[in-house]
Structure formats: C-alpha cells, structure tokens
Amino acid sequence: MRTTLLRRLHSQSPSAIAMRGVHHNRLSRTSSSSRSSSSSLIQHNQNNYNNHEISDLIHEYASKKQTTISLKDMMLMNSVSDTDHYQAREKRVLREQMLMQMATMLQEELPIRLAHRIQDLDSLAVLQEMPSVQQVRSTYLSSFLDLLDQPKPSSPQAEQDFGRLLQNLYQNHSNVLRQMARGVLELRFQQVQQQYPVMPLDHDHGLSMVDEAFLDRFYMSRVGIRVLAGQYLALRHQLLNDPLGKSIPKEYVGMINRKTSPSRVVQRAIEDATLLCHQQFGPGQAPKVQVSGKMQLTFCYIPTHLHYILLELIKNSMRATMEYHKDSEEKPPIRVVIADGTENEDVIIKVSDQGGGIPRSEMSKIWSYLFTTASPKVQQEFFNATKQLNGAIENGSVLAGLGYGLPLSRAYSRYFGGDLDLMSMEGYGTDAFCHLVRLADKAPLPV
Amino acid sequence: MLARSAVRKVPACLKPRNVPTSRTKATNRAPINQIIVKHSEIANGSLKRKAPACGWRKTIVSSSSSSSSPSFSSVVDDDAAGTNTNTPDEISIGKERFEKLEVDMEELQKLAAMRCTPLSLADMYKYAVDFSNQEQRLRNAQFLHKELPIRIAQRAVDLLTLPHGLSDAHPVQQIAHMYLSYLQKFQEFPVPTTPEEEHEFTDLLQKIVVNRSSIPKAIARGVDVWRKNHGPAELQVVRLQQMEEALYRFFTARVGLRFLIEHHILTSPHHASRSLLQKSHPSMSENEDMFGCIQTDCDTIREIKNVVETITILTQDLFGICPEIQVVDATQGEHDSKFTYVPHHLQYMVGELLKNSCRATVKRYLESEANGETIQMPQIRVVVVKGKEDVTIKVADRGGGIPRSQMSNILRFAQSFSTEDDNKGSVLDFDSDDEVTGTTNLRGFGLPLARIYARYFGGELTLKSMEGYGLDAYLQLPRLGDSCENLPLPVKFSPGELNSNPPRRVGGAL
Numbered sequence: 001m002r003t004t005l006l007r008r009l010h011s012q013s014p015s016a017i018a019m020r021g022v023h024h025n026r027l028s029r030t031s032s033s034s035r036s037s038s039s040s041l042i043q044h045n046q047n048n049y050n051n052h053e054i055s056d057l058i059h060e061y062a063s064k065k066q067t068t069i070s071l072k073d074m075m076l077m078n079s080v081s082d083t084d085h086y087q088a089r090e091k092r093v094l095r096e097q098m099l100m101q102m103a104t105m106l107q108e109e110l111p112i113r114l115a116h117r118i119q120d121l122d123s124l125a126v127l128q129e130m131p132s133v134q135q136v137r138s139t140y141l142s143s144f145l146d147l148l149d150q151p152k153p154s155s156p157q158a159e160q161d162f163g164r165l166l167q168n169l170y171q172n173h174s175n176v177l178r179q180m181a182r183g184v185l186e187l188r189f190q191q192v193q194q195q196y197p198v199m200p201l202d203h204d205h206g207l208s209m210v211d212e213a214f215l216d217r218f219y220m221s222r223v224g225i226r227v228l229a230g231q232y233l234a235l236r237h238q239l240l241n242d243p244l245g246k247s248i249p250k251e252y253v254g255m256i257n258r259k260t261s262p263s264r265v266v267q268r269a270i271e272d273a274t275l276l277c278h279q280q281f282g283p284g285q286a287p288k289v290q291v292s293g294k295m296q297l298t299f300c301y302i303p304t305h306l307h308y309i310l311l312e313l314i315k316n317s318m319r320a321t322m323e324y325h326k327d328s329e330e331k332p333p334i335r336v337v338i339a340d341g342t343e344n345e346d347v348i349i350k351v352s353d354q355g356g357g358i359p360r361s362e363m364s365k366i367w368s369y370l371f372t373t374a375s376p377k378v379q380q381e382f383f384n385a386t387k388q389l390n391g392a393i394e395n396g397s398v399l400a401g402l403g404y405g406l407p408l409s410r411a412y413s414r415y416f417g418g419d420l421d422l423m424s425m426e427g428y429g430t431d432a433f434c435h436l437v438r439l440a441d442k443a444p445l446p447v
Numbered sequence: 448m449l450a451r452s453a454v455r456k457v458p459a460c461l462k463p464r465n466v467p468t469s470r471t472k473a474t475n476r477a478p479i480n481q482i483i484v485k486h487s488e489i490a491n492g493s494l495k496r497k498a499p500a501c502g503w504r505k506t507i508v509s510s511s512s513s514s515s516s517p518s519f520s521s522v523v524d525d526d527a528a529g530t531n532t533n534t535p536d537e538i539s540i541g542k543e544r545f546e547k548l549e550v551d552m553e554e555l556q557k558l559a560a561m562r563c564t565p566l567s568l569a570d571m572y573k574y575a576v577d578f579s580n581q582e583q584r585l586r587n588a589q590f591l592h593k594e595l596p597i598r599i600a601q602r603a604v605d606l607l608t609l610p611h612g613l614s615d616a617h618p619v620q621q622i623a624h625m626y627l628s629y630l631q632k633f634q635e636f637p638v639p640t641t642p643e644e645e646h647e648f649t650d651l652l653q654k655i656v657v658n659r660s661s662i663p664k665a666i667a668r669g670v671d672v673w674r675k676n677h678g679p680a681e682l683q684v685v686r687l688q689q690m691e692e693a694l695y696r697f698f699t700a701r702v703g704l705r706f707l708i709e710h711h712i713l714t715s716p717h718h719a720s721r722s723l724l725q726k727s728h729p730s731m732s733e734n735e736d737m738f739g740c741i742q743t744d745c746d747t748i749r750e751i752k753n754v755v756e757t758i759t760i761l762t763q764d765l766f767g768i769c770p771e772i773q774v775v776d777a778t779q780g781e782h783d784s785k786f787t788y789v790p791h792h793l794q795y796m797v798g799e800l801l802k803n804s805c806r807a808t809v810k811r812y813l814e815s816e817a818n819g820e821t822i823q824m825p826q827i828r829v830v831v832v833k834g835k836e837d838v839t840i841k842v843a844d845r846g847g848g849i850p851r852s853q854m855s856n857i858l859r860f861a862q863s864f865s866t867e868d869d870n871k872g873s874v875l876d877f878d879s880d881d882e883v884t885g886t887t888n889l890r891g892f893g894l895p896l897a898r899i900y901a902r903y904f905g906g907e908l909t910l911k912s913m914e915g916y917g918l919d920a921y922l923q924l925p926r927l928g929d930s931c932e933n934l935p936l937p938v939k940f941s942p943g944e945l946n947s948n949p950p951r952r953v954g955g956a957l
Contacts, residue, residue, distance in 0.1 A: 293916065339916040345850050348913045354777075359836045360907070360923055419851075423911055423921050425841055426834030428777045431919065433911050435851055 049145065057148070058141075061115035066447040069109070074231050075253050075439075095239045096156050102232050103153035103162045113225055113447060114144040120214060126187060127210050133183035136176050143169045163236050170229050176222065181404060184210070184370055215369040219404070220411045224447055227302070227415070231255050256439060259298040260306060262338045262349055266291055269310035277318045287321045287331040287353075289314065293338035299347050300439040301416075309409040309420065313351040313432045316406070320355025320430065332429075346418060346435040354429035363424065369404045409434075555627075558600040564590075565703075581642050584714070588645045589638055591652075591711055595704065596633045599626050602700050609693055616690075618666045622697070629655055649715050652708045666694070667892055694860040698899050706789070706903075710740045745788045747831050747838060748776050754797045755829070762805040770808045770844075771826040772801065778833040786838050786926050792900045793924075796908065799893040800842040800920045801827070807846025807918065825917075837906070837923045845917035854912055860895050 049057070118140050127133055146165060153159040187210070234254035242248050251259040270289045277286035317334045325331050332354040339348035358366065365371045410420040417437040424430045606623040632651060639645040755772045762769040804827045812824045825845035832839045849857065894910075901908040906924040913919075 337913070337916065339848070339913045345852060346914060348916070350913055350916075357832075357834065357839075359834065361836060421911065423909060423919070425777075425830065425832045425839040425921070426837055427779065428830065428832040428834075428839070431911070433913065 048149075054141070054145075058115050058118050058144070061112050061144070062119040064112045064115075066113055066116060067109055068447055069105075069228065074228070075256060096159065099163075099232075099236060099239065100153050100156070100159045102235070103159050106166070106228060106232055107147060107150065107153065107162065110225065110229070111144050111147045113221060114140050114147070116447075117218060117221055118144065120217065124211060124214055127183055127214075130183040130186040130190075132179045132186060136179045136183070139172055139176065139179075143172065163233065166229055167233060170226070170233060173222075173226070177404065177408075180215075180218075180369075210370060212368060212370070216407075216411070219369065219408060220415065221447060223408075223411050223415045227255070255302045255304065256300060257303050258300045260301040260303050261296075261298045262306070262347060263291060263295040263297070265303055265306045266310055266314075266336055266338070266349070269307055269314050272311055273314040273318055276315060277322065280319075281322050285322070287318055288333040289336060290333050291336045291338070293336075295338065297338060297347065299436075301347075301436060302439075305412045306436070309412055309434055310349065310351070312405040312409045313434065317351055317353035317355060317430070317432075321353050322355075324354075324356035346437055349434045349436070351432040351434070352429060357426040357428050357430050358422075358424040359426045360424070363422070366422065367407050367410065369407050371403050555600055555630075556604055558597060559604040561597045563598055563601070564594055585639065585642065585645050587711060588648050591707060592633065592636075592638050592648065595707070596630055598700055598704055599630050599633070602697060603627050603630065605696060606693065609689060619693075622666065646715075649712055653712050656705060656708050656712065663892060663896075691859055695895070695899070698860075698896060699903070702899055702903050706740060713740060740789045740791065741787060742790050743787050744785045745790060745793065747786060747793070747833070747840070748774060750790055750793050751797050751829060751831065751840070754794050754801060758798060758801045758805060761802070762809065766806075766809045766813075768809060768812075768824070770805060770812075770824050772805075772829060773826050774829045775831065777830050786833060786924075788838075788904075788924060792903070796897040796900050796922055797829075797840060797842070799897040800922070801829075802893065804842055804844035804846060804918070804920075808844050809846075811845075811847040833926065836926065838926050840922040840924075842920045842922070843917065844919075848912040848914040848916055848918050850914050851912065854910065857910070858895050858898060860892060 118137060121128055121133070121137050121140070128137070146169065150162055150165055151158055153162040231254040234252075238248050238252065238254060249257075251257050270291075274286045274289075278284065314334065314336075321331050321334065335350075335352045337350045337352075339346075339350070406420075406422075413420040413434055413436060416439060418435040419433075420435070421433050422430055423433070603623050603626045606619050606626075609619060632655070636648065636651055637644070639648045751774055755774060759769050759772065808825060808827060812822065815822050827842065827844045830839075830841045830843070894908075898908040901922055901924065904925060906922070909921045909923075911919045911921070
C-alpha cells in the first residue's frame with residue numbers, strides 16, 4: 001500500500017541508506033560527478049547501457065509502487081520560517097538538511113514514476129509508433145537513467161549537483177505536451193494517407209483507437225512529477241538565494257502561495273487573454289469581463305496552476321463570444337464569480353459567457369486530449385513554427401491551440417482534489433465551474 | 448368458491464445456481480416463500496375469471512383467504528389516518544384495503560422475461576392523431592393490453608427479488624403487491640376486440656392511474672422507516688446502493704407506465720373517459736395542439752410562467768415571503784422551431800427546481816437577517832434557450848449552495864433530508880395534494896424524480912453548486928422527440944433482460 005515517503009525515510013537506518021547508495025553506484029559505469037547540461041545527454045547515457053539492461057531497469061522500477069506525497073509533506077519547508085530564530089550558520093545547515101532530505105526523496109521516487117510512464121507508453125497500441133511520441137519516450141528514458149546515475153544527494157555538494165540535474169530535466173520535459181500533441185496529429189495524417197484518403201482531413205477517424213485513459217493517466221502523472229520537481233527547485237531557489245525573503249514574499253513556500261488571491265490571478269488572466277484576443281481579432285476587440293463575489297478571498301494554492309486554468313477558461317469564453325457575435329458591435333460580457341464563504345470546502349470560481357454554447361452531443365469531446373476545434377491546417381502551422389512558440393504553447397498563450405487546454409486544466413484542478421466542469425446551454429452560452437481545494441489538507445495526492 | 452392454488456415455495460428458477468447470465472454475482476436473491484398481495488375489492492363471493500384471450504395458460508395472480516400466511520399486519524406501519532384495523536388477511540396502503548393474494552412465480556417470471564417495447568415520443572404522437580380512427584385506437588389498446596402487463600411484471604419481479612433482505616422491506620412488499628393486483632386485473636380482462644370493449648378497457652386503465660397516486664408517499668415513508676430501523680453499518684452502504692438502484696428503476700418504469708396509460712386515456716374519443724383524469728390534472732386542458740399528453744408546440748415560457756405563479760403562492764404561504772423569479776427567453780435566431788414535449792412533465796421538473804431554489808433563498812435570507820446582516824433577497828433567474836438539439840432551462844439561485852461532498856446525496860432516493868427541523872414539520876411539506884398536479888410534497892424525492900422525468904425522453908438534469916454562493920440547475924430536454932423512452936437498464940438477476948434503449952450517458956453515475 002501507499003505510504004508517505006517521508007515516513008519511509010524516517011524509519012530507515014543509516015546502514016540501509018548506505019546500501020542503497022552502493023546499489024546506485026553499481027549501476028553507473030562512468031563517473032557521474034560532473035555532468036554538462038546539454039541535450040546530448042539523451043544519447044550519452046543511453047550508450048552506457050545496452051537495451052537489455054535498460055529494459056531490465058525499467059521493468060524493475062516500474063514494478064515498484066509509486067508513493068504519494070501529501071502537500072503537507074511538500075510544505076515541509078513551511079517550517080523554514082521557524083528557523084528564523086536560529087543563528088545564521090545553524091539556519092543554513094538546517095535548510096541544507098531539509099533540501100537534502102527532499103532531494104533524496106525525489107531521487108527515490110521520480111525514477112519509479114518515470115518507469116511507470118515508460119512502461120505504460122510501451123504498451124500503447126498505435127500512438128507509440130509516431131516519431132514524436134518516440135521522442136517523448138526517449139526524453140523520459142534519459143531522465144530516468146540520469147536520475148539513476150546520479151549519486152545520492154547526501155552532501156551539500158551532491159545536493160547541488162542534483163539540483164542542477166533536476167533543473168535540466170525540468171526544462172527538457174517542458175516540450176512533452178507539444179510533442180504528444182504532434183504525435184496525435186501525425187497519427188491523424190497517417191490514417192488519412194493510408195486508409196481514408198477520400199475523407200476530409202478533420203474527420204476524426206483512427207483516433208478512436210487511441211486509449212483516452214492512457215492519456216489521462218499520462219498527463220495527470222506529468223502534473224504530479226512537475227509539481228514535485230518544481231516545488232523542490234522553487235524551494236531551493238528560495239532557501240538558498242533569498243533566505244531573508246527580500247525578493248520573494250514570505251507567503252510563498254516554493255511554488256505555493258499561502259495567500260493566493262483569486263481576484264488578482266483572475267485580473268492577470270483577463271489581461272493576458274485580452275492581449276491574445278487583440279492579436280487574433282484585431283486591436284481593441286475583446287469582450288469585457290466582469291468579476292464579482294468574494295474579492296478579498298485568499299487561500300493556499302499554487303498560483304501558476306490557477307493562472308493556467310483561468311486563462312484557459314477566459315480564453316475559450318472570449319473566443320466563443322467573439323465568433324458567435326461577430327456581426328454585432330456590442331459583445332455580451334463574460335462574468336466571473338468567486339464564491340463566498342470562509343468555511344467552504346472548496347473555493348469555487350465560475351466563468352460564464354454567452355458565446356453560443358456547445359451542443360450536448362459534443363460535450364464529451366471537449367474533455368478529450370485528442371480533439372481540437374482548430375482546423376488541421378492551423379495545427380500543422382503550430383508544428384512548423386519556430387522554437388519560440390514552444391514556451392508560448394506550454395504557457396497556454398495561443399488562442400486556439402492544440403486541444404488539450406481544457407483537459408489539462410481539469411487535470412490540474414483534480415490533482416489537488418478539486419474539479420473542473422462545464423455546463424453548456426446550446427444557443428446561449430457556457431458556464432465553467434472550477435472547484436479548488438484549499439491546500440492545507442493531509443490527503444495524499446494522485447500519482 | 449375461490450380456488451386455492453398451491454403456494455409455490457422458492458421456485459427452482461430463483462435458486463442462485465440456476466440463474467443463467469454470466470453477470471450474476473454470488474449474492475443470493477431472496478427466496479420467495481410466500482407472496483402476499485393486495486386486492487382492491489374484497490371478494491366475498493365467487494370471483495369469476497374470464498378466460499383470458501391473450502394466451503396465458505395459467506393465472507399468475509389469484510386471491511386466497513388462506514390463513515396459513517404469516518401475519519403481515521405487525522410489520523405494517525400506520526398510514527396517515529392512523530387506523531390500524533388490519534386483520535391478518537388485509538393490508539392497507541393509504542385508504543385502500545387489500546387482501547392477500549398468491550402468486551405463481553414461475554409464470555410471473557416468464558411474463559417478465561418478455562421484451563418491452565420502448566416507444567418514442569414521435570410514435571406516441573403519431574398513434575394519437577386521429578380521434579375518429581377506431582381501428583388505430585383498438586390496435587393501441589391491444590398493444591397496451593399486451594405491453595403493460597410485461598412492464599408491470601418486470602417491476603414486480605425486480606422488487607421481489609432484491610438481495611440483502613431488501614425484498615422483505617416494507618415499502619418494497621407494498622409496491623410489489625400493488626402491482627401484482629393490477630396484474631390480476633389485466634389478467635381478468637380479455638383482449639378488447641370491439642370499440643365497446645376498448646371503452647371498458649380505458650375505464651380500467653383510468654382506475655389504475657387514479658388509484659396509484661399514493662404510491663410515492665407510501666414509498667417515501669417506508670424508505671425512511673426502513674433506513675432508520677436497519678442494522679449494522681457495513682451492509683448499510685451496499686444495501687442503500689441496491690435500494691437506490693431499485694427505486695431508480697422502479698420510478699423510471701413507473702413514469703413510462705403512467706405516461707402510456709394517461710396518453711391512451713386522454714386520446715379517447717369518449718369525453719367521460721377523459722374527465723376523471725383531467726379533473727385531477729388541471730393543467731391538461733384541451734388545447735388544439737395537445738394530443739393525449741403530448742403537445743406539439745410546447746410554449747416553454749408560458750408553462751414556466753404558470754409554474755412560477757404556483758410556486759410563488761406556495762412559498763408565500765409557507766414562509767411569508769418569496770424571492771422574485773425572473774424568466775428570461777434567451778433564444779436567438781429561428782423562432783419557428785417546434786418543441787414537442789409533455790407539458791405536465793415539464794411543469795413537474797421546473798416546479799421542483801423552483802421550489803428548492805425558493806426554499807434555499809428564503810432560508811439564507813432569513814438566516815442572514817437573524818445574524819444581523821442586511822442583504823436584499825436575491826432573485827432567482829430562469830433562462831430558457833431553444834437550441835438545435837435541446838431546449839435548455841437553467842434555474843439559477845443565490846441561496847448559498849451545497850458543499851460538493853453532499854452533491855451526490857441530493858439526487859438519491861434513499862437518503863432523504865430528514866434533519867432536526869424538518870422532522871418538526873411533517874414529511875409532507877408543501878401541502879399540495881399530489882405528484883400529478885405539479886409538485887411533490889415529499890422531502891428528498893423531488894429532485895431524483897425530476898431527473899428521471901428529464902431522462903425519460905433522453906434529456907438530463909444537472910446541478911452545479913457553488914458553495915457559499917448558490918446553485919445552478921440545468922434542464923436539457925431534446926427538442927426533436929425522436930429519442931426512445933429511456934427504460935430502466937437490465938436488472939442483473941431478472942430474466943427479463945431488456946436492452947432496447949440507447950446507451951445511457953455515464954456522466955454522473957446514478
């Protein structure tokens with residue numbers, strides 16, 4: 001069964017930990033102390049092992065159980081501020097210890113999660129043959145091997161190396177979304193060419209073969225990995241580079257802001273969405289957004305997630321409104337409501353528009369990672385675009401994208417126990433309900 | 448004299464090892480030792496049974512006055528009237544008295560094993576068009592004569608074979624018995640072959656419909672009692688779920704049964720046949736475009752406005768104040784598209800939603816006043832949109848909403864909202880008479896029933912709550928009228944495994 005990782009760590013004796021260190025060293029054939037951060041790593045470490053060894057390793061790690069970590073554990077560093085009253089030197093030692101602990105935990109857990117994903121990907125039927133998806137697999141594999149080769153972060157120096165490695169991995173993986181979406185497009189093209197040449201390009205044949213459940217698991221797991229790694233890196237940065245809290249406000253614990261203000265995040269999302277709307281439909285052309293409800297509310301959450309979700313919803317609403325009312329001067333406003341109440345289980349944000357709604361028969365499509373309302377030509381343009389667009393897509397700053405904005409937003413909401421749902425009134429508009437759980441919970445998070 | 452059929456004990460086909468489907472789980476269905484059924488006419492003399500012309504070889508339901516049956520009266524709750532003058536041979540539901548009957552389970556199961564024929568709204572409308580077409584009407588009657596007993600038998604079998612002792616539960620027994628008595632009526636009535644016989648058949652149907660208005664009340668009360676009296680918690684969850692599903696199937700089928708019967712009655716050329724039903728159903732006025740229960744061009748706004756008036760009066764009576772209810776028609780574009788539906792279903796659903804919204808809004812307003820805050824009572828907004836596929840009705844209130852963890856409860860039958868202050872009042876809340884007239888007075892049943900009505904023709908009722916703010920209810924009804932009746936999904940242990948309806952959307956479970 002799942003146990004929290006920290007409990008496992010605490011219960012281990014030093015000798016057991018040392019044994020594991022030996023185990024790691026046995027696997028690596030080259031010295032792994034100094035690594036350069038380049039993407040040639042992908043080839044590099046795969047050459048160290050032959051295929052047989054690789055598949056053995058993957059199998060070994062994938063058969064281990066993934067461990068869930070509660071947010072409380074991630075906010076272990078909450079007690080950072082408790083160290084304020086210590087002397088400077090002691091403070092530093094304490095913080096380094098905390099970071100080492102977290103780094104050790106990550107080094108144990110991340111390979112297991114990556115191995116699970118690789119194994120899952122290998123058992124996937126048609127999609128895995130696409131070149132982009134193979135690239136994704138390769139990225140995952142190299143991260144997996146890198147993590148295994150890395151020595152245990154049991155000293156500040158080793159921990160620093162680990163931090164650097166994780167930074168690289170984090171960046172390498174930021175392309176995965178785009179590549180997976182590209183894989184889906186490749187599959188679609190292939191189906192068209194091979195089997196259904198007379199069908200129009202946007203006919204969604206062949207895609208029913210793709211296992212939606214796989215994609216849900218895959219992306220949800222990715223959210224988890226990135227939250228873990230991202231939190232560690234953010235904490236690192238905060239503790240080591242800004243211990244006095246000069247540039248990062250005190251409410252922040254890594255990526256988590258204990259006083260996230262939905263109204264402020266909504267404002268920022270509105271500004272960003274308006275900008276995109278101007279880009280697409282012309283300057284000065286964007287529907288107004290009215291925000292109401294509990295404007296002073298603050299709660300503990302990760303602001304970047306919230307921003308992604310809200311940007312997605314407001315973006316969609318704006319696009320729908322602009323297209324549905326393209327013949328009228330005045331566009332009906334979009335309304336955002338932040339739910340009241342301090343004793344609530346959830347914080348709820350509702351985004352309503354009058355953009356014509358979605359017919360009930362098509363509602364199931366919007367939650368699929370495979371369908372997009374952008375025409376295939378537009379999608380093709382994305383993939384031929386320059387690298388600059390990569391970050392932009394990852395950050396969700398294109399108006400009609402690759403179709404995974406909504407399901408990914410839902411994955412973000414659900415990751416912490418919340419939910420995202422859409423109710424549509426066909427011929428009128430759509431209401432989106434975003435439930436967010438306040439992050440003080442002890443509940444374990446999905447893997 | 449009455450012929451006494453032998454009591455069948457645990458027919459072989461009900462024993463677990465004989466149940467054929469691979470979907471059968473290990474849990475045993477309840478053995479049926481004796482079925483006790485109610486009869487609406489206490490027969491003192493002989494009861495002549497006409498030989499049924501529909502081909503049933505054996506009678507399925509017969510009355511007996513055997514005293515070897517266990518005394519049932521001790522299990523029976525008092526009804527509202529408080530009379531408890533039940534003799535061992537009689538049981539009462541509401542004001543009716545029943546006599547015990549015996550049932551031939553094998554035959555019952557065979558009947559239940561026959562396939563149902565789900566009809567679409569378009570079909571029913573088509574059959575009802577011409578009043579003067581006697582032949583068609585006769586054919587309809589014959590179809591009903593064959594179809595209704597199948598549906599009734601399926602319900603009876605479903606209820607009587609529930610696992611975990613649920614089939615012994617009082618409400619379950621009551622309903623099953625009531626249904627079996629109707630089965631007996633059909634059994635005794637020959638297939639109509641002339642207009643006169645058809646007329647009598649319609650009268651028979653009318654009795655059935657008018658008589659059955661007390662079922663939901665009895666069930667609600669029974670479920671409450673059953674829940675409270677029931678034992679260990681481990682089984683509780685499973686049992687609740689089973690009971691939940693059984694009630695869901697039951698009410699779904701019941702909507703279908705009533706609908707078919709009412710439709711047949713209301714399309715009768717004889718004014719007298721219709722009058723009884725129409726009296727108890729004031730909204731079914733004789734419009735030109737009304738055919739039976741169905742209205743070809745349902746004016747949603749007008750119907751909703753009528754409901755708003757009714758609910759406003761009710762809320763005013765109960766609480767003294769009522770929030771303002773605003774009805775908005777947001778349909779853009781084509782106004783000539785028709786919406787074919789059954790008005791009294793629509794009224795029921797919207798009535799339920801408005802009732803809940805009003806109650807929540809008023810309660811919240813009163814609470815905040817008691818706390819010293821002065822807020823203006825927020826209005827309730829009803830938005831109606833006619834789209835290409837659906838007509839969508841949204842009822843949005845600002846009554847404080849419900850926490851997300853409790854959302855699944857409000858759509859359950861077996862979990863009525865009996866809290867402290869609700870018990871002070873009675874189970875009967877708004878004092879309207881009947882489910883038929885537009886609102887239900889049963890706590891906890893209104894919403895699940897409304898959802899069943901919505902799903903019956905392929906629509907959906909969804910509730911989205913914003914805790915601390917309010918609740919939005921979305922009613923989506925297909926406009927085209929060509930979805931088939933959404934009959935209950937196959938019952939696991941029943942031989943009557945039908946799957947003639949289009950796959951139900953899985954979003955949101957039961």
